[in-house]
Amino acid sequence: MPNRHTKARSQRGQHGGRAARREWSRRKPSETVMLYGWHTVTAALANPARHFRKLLATENALRRLADEGITLPLPAEMVRPDALAARLTSDAVHQGLLAEADPLPSPDIEELPATGIVLVLDQITDPHNVGAILRTAAAFAVAAVVTTARHSPEATGVLAKSASGALELVPIVIVQNLARGLAALKERGFLVVGLDGSAPDDLAAIKLRAPLALVLGAEGKGLRQLTGATCDRLARLNLPGAIKSLNVSNAAALALYIAARTNA
Secondary structure, three states, X not given: OOOOOOOOOOOOOOOOOHHHXXXXXXXXXXXXXXXXXXXXXXXHHOOOOOOEEEEEEOHHHHHHHHHOOOOOOOOOEEOOHHHHHOOOOOOOOOOOEEEEEOOOOOOOHHHOOOOOEEEEEEOXXXXXXXXXXXXXXXXXOOOEEEEEOOOOOOOOHHHHHHHOOHHHOOOEEEEOOHHHHHHHHHHOOOEEEEEOOOOOOEHHHOOOXXXXXXXXXXXXXXXXXXXXXXXXXXXXXXXXXXXXXXXHHHHHHHHHHHHHHOOO
């Protein structure tokens, strides 16, 4: 991320306030989630927590589902490829599968296990980036991704496709107020580290521990001032090359690799 993410564009315990926190830890998601693409839809089909409303598939996709022994939780409606394309944007790659489903529930911060790593997204709005971050989070066994109710994309469509099935694997915690969300994590023992390109310390050089929350800011803006002030530490990603900026999803991958290497 610019300036604030390494001059790189980076960058579920019971407490007395649980009932109050629940008020700001949820938002009303879209009534219907649109899922398309082979990995996205088959991962959802394998998720017992996912409730489907409709499943559309081409003849070839239905044959492949049968060949791979994938059990369908509801009858699929066979359609022509152009019928799927007509429901999506011109650049969407549906691979013969499209599903309408209920959104997955958003757990409370108090429901997160106080172990491992969580990622916190400070107003990252691009669904491609958030989807890619979720995919990376699944690869690194991240416990959850925390994001805000406003200034963040909903878990549907492009985001779900970009996540390539990770939407079914990584819980998304939605908070109304990020600073209070970070404070709740700190209460539960999380070390909260914000990625900031202007920070004096290199993330790879500081002592990290679990549970750990890594906070990434929006591309173009980085961490907001209050977000940065609420973190326990700020750290940059040291980049040795001539280009000193990274896409936020790439910064997330690098930060998670560093944290994993330091046994956080």
